[in-house]
Structures are given as structure tokens and as C-alpha cells.
Amino acid sequence: FCPHGRPIPSAVVNRNILKSNPKVVDFIDIEDISEKAVLCRCWRSKNWPYCDGSHAKHNNDVGDNVGPVIVQRKN
Numbered sequence: 279f280c281p282h283g284r285p286i287p288s289a290v291v292n293r294n295i296l297k298s299n300p301k302v303v304d305f306i307d308i309e310d311i312s313e314k315a316v317l318c319r320c321w322r323s324k325n326w327p328y329c330d331g332s333h334a335k336h337n338n339d340v341g342d343n344v345g346p347v348i349v350q351r352k353n
């Protein structure tokens with residue numbers, strides 16, 4: 279059970295993204311990041327590997343607390 283007392287529904291993290299691949303690995307060149315890149319960690323984004331806000335529904339549905347990792351340039 280999660281800390282909120284809800285059952286954890288599945289051990290499978292990735293339900294939809296590139297399921298035909300044996301392993302999902304993404305490369306983003308630093309040169310291609312202008313100011314920041316917001317990367318998905320919930321595996322629910324429809325704009326993988328970038329966050330599209332789908333973590334909010336996932337967190338609400340299952341009582342999780344995941345969010346993106348934000349890679350940003352310092353000025």
C-alpha cells in the first residue's frame with residue numbers, strides 16, 4: 279500500500295511507451311536545450327520523454343507523488 283493507504287496497482291511502471299523495445303533509453307543533446315527541459319518521470323506523458331502534465335492525473339488516480347525532472351541552464 280502507498281503512504282495514503284491505497285493499494286499499489288501494478289509493479290509495471292511503463293504501460294505504454296515504446297513497449298516493443300527491450301529497454302527505453304532517451305538521449306537529449308545539451309546543445310538542444312535552450313533554457314530548460316522538463317522530463318517525465320511518471321511514464322504517462324504523451325510527449326515522451328518530456329513532461330506534458332499527465333503526472334497530475336496519475337498522482338490523483340493512484341496516490342503517487344511523482345513529478346518531472348527539470349534540467350535548466352544557469353545564467
Ligand code: FES
Nearest residue numbers: 318319320329332
Ligand atoms: Fe510524467 Fe509530468 S507527465 S512527470
